[in-house]
Amino acid sequence: MSQAFTRHRRLRKTAAIRSMVRETRLHRTDFIQPVFVTYGTNVKQEISSMPGVYNFSMDRIGEEIQEIVDLGIPAVMVFGVPETKDSVGSGAYSEQGIVQQAIRYIKEHYPQLVVIADTCLCEFTDHGHCGVVHAHEIDGHIHADVDNDESLELLAQTAVSQAQAGADIIAPSNMMDGFVYAIRAALDDAGFQDIPIMSYAVKYASAFYGPFREAAQSAPQFGDRKSYQMDPANVREALREAESDVQEGADMLMVKPSLAYMDVLRAVRENFDLPLVAYNVSGEYAMVKAAAQQGWIDERGIVTEMMLGFKRAGADMIITYFSKDVARWLREE
């Protein structure tokens, strides 16, 4: 009998043994918390599709940052909601831009906290696209043609102004071809050779970004992002995207979204040695929150499994709106 089958349960017998054979662990330093900064004063406004996530005005962002620092989370990702937008996204690369102000504030008061700047134009353009748009009509439909090379110049300018404000890491999310190349060159020219680029190398045209676009008021006003973000059906293309970013000088690679793209995380992990980031996006957060509020799922259990899944698939770091929650739970363990 003893030879006939394998007793896997021997290693599951006690909590102590289970902890010794555990292959993947979560640590608070795996996590990056996104924060939203907006104009005005005394604003702490909950994003309706993202319970527990708020838009803060500059005078109140400190409350949120303090909490993040107290929980031992090492990094934040800063997103800005500007008061005014225009066709070329000037607010993205203005010295007085909302993100630049927020970065300066955070670095002044919390110098140890790693500040990651999302480099994109979509929160700052009135049309909501990630670059410069030339719109034209075909058969009564408006087509948004985002000019790649013109956009690169503005994105490079944005990255440099974020670095000048004090950003520790530049994270371009705009999906223009050559964005790592253009941003690396501009950063180097401006004397920021030591600022790493966390490239949103593999970013899909995903319905999972819906709640974020509510938060950042950045939904495209016409057309969609399918001519620059990736087709969710493709994984070989993800390797080509990652490859070109590595060649252009990316220091870290990201896959976004995460939940429906675990195979992509695994594929990128197996093909590249750079640190790998999973972005657990707004729609993934919203789904869990909504079900939890109904009492249909165990939020802590579900979130913990998701986070373990991202790490098991190959992620070294996770950008998630659950970062504070996870850090709190880890402290209780």
Ligand code: PBG
């Ligand atoms: C900016 C950007 C987006 C997200 C991160 N950076 C929006 C988009 O591409 O539409 C989405 C993040 C999320 O859904 O949590 N381009």
